[in-house]
Amino acid sequence: xxxxxxxxxxxxxxxxxxxxxxxxxxxxxxxxxxxxxxxxxxxxxxxxxxxxxxxxxxxxxxxxxxxxxxxxxxxxxxxxxxxxxxxxxxxxxxxxxxxxxxxxxxxxxxxxxxxxxxxxxxxxxxxxxxxxxxxxxxxxxxxxxxxxxxxxxxxxxxxxxxxxxxxxxxxxxxxxxxxxxxxxxxxxxxxxxxxxxxxxxxxxxxxxxxxxxxxxxxxxxxxxxxxxxxxxxxxxxxxxxxxxxxxxxxxxxxxxxxxxxxxxxxxxxxxxxxxxxxxxxxxxxxxxxxxxxxxxxxxxxxxxxxxxxxxxxxx
Amino acid sequence: xxxxxxxxxxxxxxxxxxxxxxxxxxxxxxxxxxxxxxxxxxxxxxxxxxxxxxxxxxxxxxxxxxxxxxxxxxxxxxxxxxxxxxxxxxxxxxxxxxxxxxxxxxxxxxxxxxxxxxxxxxxxxxxxxxxxxxxxxxxxxxxxxxxxxxxxxxxxxxxxxxxxxxxxxxxxxxxxxxxxxxxxxxxxxxxxxxxxxxxxxxxxxxxxxxxxxxxxxxxxxxxxxxxxxxxxxxxxxxxxxxxxxxxxxxxxxx
Amino acid sequence: xxxxxxxxxxxxxxxxxxxxxxxxxxxxxxxxxxxxxxxxxxxxxxxxxxxxxxxxxxxxxxxxxxxxxxxxxxxxxxxxxxxxxxxxxxxxxxxxxxxxxxxxxxxxxxxxxxxxxxxxxxxxxxxxxxxxxxxxxxxxxxxxxxxxxxxxxxxxxxxxxxxxxxxxxxxxxxxxxxxxxxxxxxxxxxxxxxxxxxxxxxxxxxxxxxxxxxxxxxxxxxxxxxxxxxxxxxxxxxxxxxxxxxxxxxxxxxxxxxxxxxxxxxxxxxxxxxxxxxxxxxxxxxxxxxxxxxxxxxxxxxxxx
Numbered sequence: 001x002x003x004x005x006x007x008x009x010x011x012x013x014x015x016x017x018x019x020x021x022x023x024x025x026x027x028x029x030x031x032x033x034x035x036x037x038x039x040x041x042x043x044x045x046x047x048x049x050x051x052x053x054x055x056x057x058x059x060x061x062x063x064x065x066x067x068x069x070x071x072x073x074x075x076x077x078x079x080x081x082x083x084x085x086x087x088x089x090x091x092x093x094x095x096x097x098x099x100x101x102x103x104x105x106x107x108x109x110x111x112x113x114x115x116x117x118x119x120x121x122x123x124x125x126x127x128x129x130x131x132x133x134x135x136x137x138x139x140x141x142x143x144x145x146x147x148x149x150x151x152x153x154x155x156x157x158x159x160x161x162x163x164x165x166x167x168x169x170x171x172x173x174x175x176x177x178x179x180x181x182x183x184x185x186x187x188x189x190x191x192x193x194x195x196x197x198x199x200x201x202x203x204x205x206x207x208x209x210x211x212x213x214x215x216x217x218x219x220x221x222x223x224x225x226x227x228x229x230x231x232x233x234x235x236x237x238x239x240x241x242x243x244x245x246x247x248x249x250x251x252x253x254x255x256x257x258x259x260x261x262x263x264x265x266x267x268x269x270x271x272x273x274x275x276x277x278x279x280x281x282x283x284x285x286x287x288x289x290x291x292x293x294x295x296x297x298x299x300x301x302x303x304x305x306x307x308x309x310x311x312x313x314x315x
Numbered sequence: 316x317x318x319x320x321x322x323x324x325x326x327x328x329x330x331x332x333x334x335x336x337x338x339x340x341x342x343x344x345x346x347x348x349x350x351x352x353x354x355x356x357x358x359x360x361x362x363x364x365x366x367x368x369x370x371x372x373x374x375x376x377x378x379x380x381x382x383x384x385x386x387x388x389x390x391x392x393x394x395x396x397x398x399x400x401x402x403x404x405x406x407x408x409x410x411x412x413x414x415x416x417x418x419x420x421x422x423x424x425x426x427x428x429x430x431x432x433x434x435x436x437x438x439x440x441x442x443x444x445x446x447x448x449x450x451x452x453x454x455x456x457x458x459x460x461x462x463x464x465x466x467x468x469x470x471x472x473x474x475x476x477x478x479x480x481x482x483x484x485x486x487x488x489x490x491x492x493x494x495x496x497x498x499x500x501x502x503x504x505x506x507x508x509x510x511x512x513x514x515x516x517x518x519x520x521x522x523x524x525x526x527x528x529x530x531x532x533x534x535x536x537x538x539x540x541x542x543x544x545x546x547x548x549x550x551x552x553x554x555x556x557x558x559x560x561x562x563x564x565x566x567x568x569x
Numbered sequence: 570x571x572x573x574x575x576x577x578x579x580x581x582x583x584x585x586x587x588x589x590x591x592x593x594x595x596x597x598x599x600x601x602x603x604x605x606x607x608x609x610x611x612x613x614x615x616x617x618x619x620x621x622x623x624x625x626x627x628x629x630x631x632x633x634x635x636x637x638x639x640x641x642x643x644x645x646x647x648x649x650x651x652x653x654x655x656x657x658x659x660x661x662x663x664x665x666x667x668x669x670x671x672x673x674x675x676x677x678x679x680x681x682x683x684x685x686x687x688x689x690x691x692x693x694x695x696x697x698x699x700x701x702x703x704x705x706x707x708x709x710x711x712x713x714x715x716x717x718x719x720x721x722x723x724x725x726x727x728x729x730x731x732x733x734x735x736x737x738x739x740x741x742x743x744x745x746x747x748x749x750x751x752x753x754x755x756x757x758x759x760x761x762x763x764x765x766x767x768x769x770x771x772x773x774x775x776x777x778x779x780x781x782x783x784x785x786x787x788x789x790x791x792x793x794x795x796x797x798x799x800x801x802x803x804x805x806x807x808x809x810x811x812x813x814x815x816x817x818x819x820x821x822x823x824x825x826x827x828x829x830x831x832x833x834x835x836x837x838x839x840x841x842x843x844x845x846x847x848x849x850x851x852x853x854x855x856x857x858x859x860x861x862x863x864x865x866x867x868x869x870x871x872x873x874x
Contacts (some may be wrong), residue, residue, distance in 0.1 A: 134847025136839050205394055293762060
């Protein structure tokens with residue numbers, strides 16, 4: 001990644017700097033709200049980064065990615081409820097549960113293509129939603145409150161807003177770095193090749209679905225981490241986080257930012273959530289504007305914001 | 316047949332009511348360039364697809380290097396040394412030429428479940444890829460994205476990709492489709508060189524090229540083999556002339 | 570015993586309702602290759618229009634007829650203004666664009682009608698129970714739904730199988746490029762098909778209004794079921810949608826009816842009543858997953874692509 005002075009890298013640099021310095025701004029200005037807002041944004045950005053891995057690079061249009069937010073969240077919530085408060089147990093369980101779910105769902109779903117794949121991933125996420133709402137012990141539809149945040153034995157205090165923000169930001173940057181390395185690795189090239197021309201990749205000698213599945217599992221695990229963070233952030237988890245419209249939101253964040261670019265999902269998430277937040281301040285009917293906006297973006301926006309920034313250089 | 320690298324026996328493939336491959340048997344000897352010709356609709360590409368695994372036959376067997384590959388999926392046949400080029404160019408359009416070839420080399424260089432190291436920086440893969448590119452004359456175009464290559468260059472790249480796997484047998488499906496005169500001549504020369512190193516099964520319409528290159532020719536009509544012999548004999552074969560060559564004089568290239 | 574008959578009829582009725590919704594969806598998908606998530610919104614609008622017009626005119630029947638017309642018109646306008654630009658685009662683009670429409674419709678309804686739902690009261694002649702078999706009584710309205718749905722299904726079958734337009738529709742479902750080459754006015758055909766789909770969705774929405782619900786977001790839940798049905802039945806296939814819809818309707822209804830009792834044997838009452846609806850919903854998704862794994866093109870695929 002050579003450093004170039006163009007619109008895209010300037011924006012990325014600004015975003016990274018802005019995110020890193022946000023707590024400073026928050027404490028100076030006394031604006032706590034912006035810190036909680038951006039904690040949420042950073043967590044969703046991690047989820048979007050994971051979805052971009054399978055959508056943008058892998059060509060797998062999954063409409064059930066929000067399921068992992070729920071699985072990660074419920075892992076933390078259920079363990080906390082049952083008296084296991086150590087983060088060293090909760091978070092690995094969240095990751096493992098997400099990986100397992102992704103493995104099973106992926107193995108079944110990847111037998112299909114195109115719109116069938118979209119539908120089956122949607123259906124499996126809905127199944128997860130229904131399972132969660134059917135668990136009376138853990139609150140069912142009402143959700144589960146988490147009374148005590150994950151305990152990391154003094155390593156970090158998640159109850160501190162600032163510390164928790166940096167944990168989330170650290171996870172986000174780690175996630176982006178991981179995706180960067182994966183995408184340029186042997187594995188990543190195969191996955192992108194399979195997206196580009198599956199027949200050719202099979203003819204060369206690659207078992208396409210095996211690579212897709214592994215990619216799917218990695219993305220699901222990463223999103224499970226986001227789920228654990230999200231549940232911690234709100235001290236609460238409910239089935240609604242897995243409702244299919246949430247998966248739609250995630251897809252929008254990825255597409256808006258520009259699929260198949262490293263920082264696209266981050267920018268897309270920021271724009272989407274900030275827009276949602278500011279529109280809802282203006283009017284309670286923000287979806288009235290957001291909806292058609294989405295439609296217009298799909299109709300006229302090629303390659304999302306990242307694509308637009310890339311074109312700025314030449315334009 | 317004694318030294319048959321590829322042995323096809325009684326192959327049958329139907330699509331609904333249409334019999335695309337009709338009780339087809341043929342052998343390809345190690346080291347030969349075996350051409351397959353026939354009018355449009357004769358089932359040449361269907362046959363090729365069954366050889367390389369994109370399509371599975373209804374009945375019959377295919378043996379490659381003494382192994383039964385009839386039902387083997389495409390990606391497994393590549394590992395056995397069977398490489399293919401496609402009639403309709405099938406490349407990774409958003410990757411560069413060298414990336415396309417390097418991936419083919421990568422497939423035969425251990426496993427690809429490596430998530431960390433930069434694949435484009437692996438010297439032996441890059442070297443192998445450049446070697447294949449230079450072989451087909453695309454050395455200068457290594458870093459060009461496939462979508463920006465000319466049609467002729469893409470056909471040459473198809474060949475390079477097939478070569479990168481260092482195959483025992485090359486199955487080429489109309490490599491000269493859409494090529495101009497100079498490009499065709501270059502391709503013929505290239506195939507003549509390759510002929511000495513690897514067994515080739517060549518499907519082609521360009522009769523000049525076929526008669527110049529082939530050690531043996533199999534003629535396919537409506538999915539059946541109507542003749543399989545050396546070029547000189549095929550040229551004289553009355554049935555073949557009737558079905559395919561017609562009355563046109565076929566120019567000879569010695 | 571009587572309860573089983575009643576539940577079976579309920580299952581049939583729900584299945585037929587689902588069929589109406591799924592038929593429109595599968596037609597639009599099969600012919601225009603268009604994934605329309607906003608189909609659920611048209612279902613919702615059918616219910617809202619019916620409630621409003623019935624209240625204005627004081628007549629259930631007039632309200633229903635007006636609502637049907639309004640939904641048809643809405644569908645046509647939507648297609649003409651926005652959706653036709655998405656034909657031929659990636660399915661993902663279509664999913665996202667129509668997803669945006671869902672958000673828009675939900676808020677538009679909230680703006681116009683407020684957040685609380687509406688109701689559609691039945692006229693007295695539709696509330697009397699009917700004796701279908703000696704000793705077995707069934708609500709006349711539910712019977713009406715069954716009759717109307719079957720009639721619409723029969724009409725749909727006749728149109729698709731026996732008329733010229735139907736022939737074009739079937740041809741389009743199996744080979745889209747061909748009908749264009751035949752010189753038919755594709756745009757008009759597409760608009761008609763979309764309008765038909767919208768009317769079917771609206772009909773389903775308004776028919777279930779008196780017995781189920783008229784509220785914001787009602788389209789989303791049932792839309793997924795409709796997608797499950799067309800995936801199971803095979804995209805583009807009306808016959809597949811019919812069979813799959815009946816099947817799914819039965820499973821859902823019978824599941825909801827009997828699961829709580831079954832579960833009460835192994836779980837506590839609260840746990841059972843929370844888990845029961847979840848279980849019957851899950852069964853359907855499980856079924857879809859099985860079909861997709863075993864026969865990815867659906868049970869009765871329309872096209873041999």
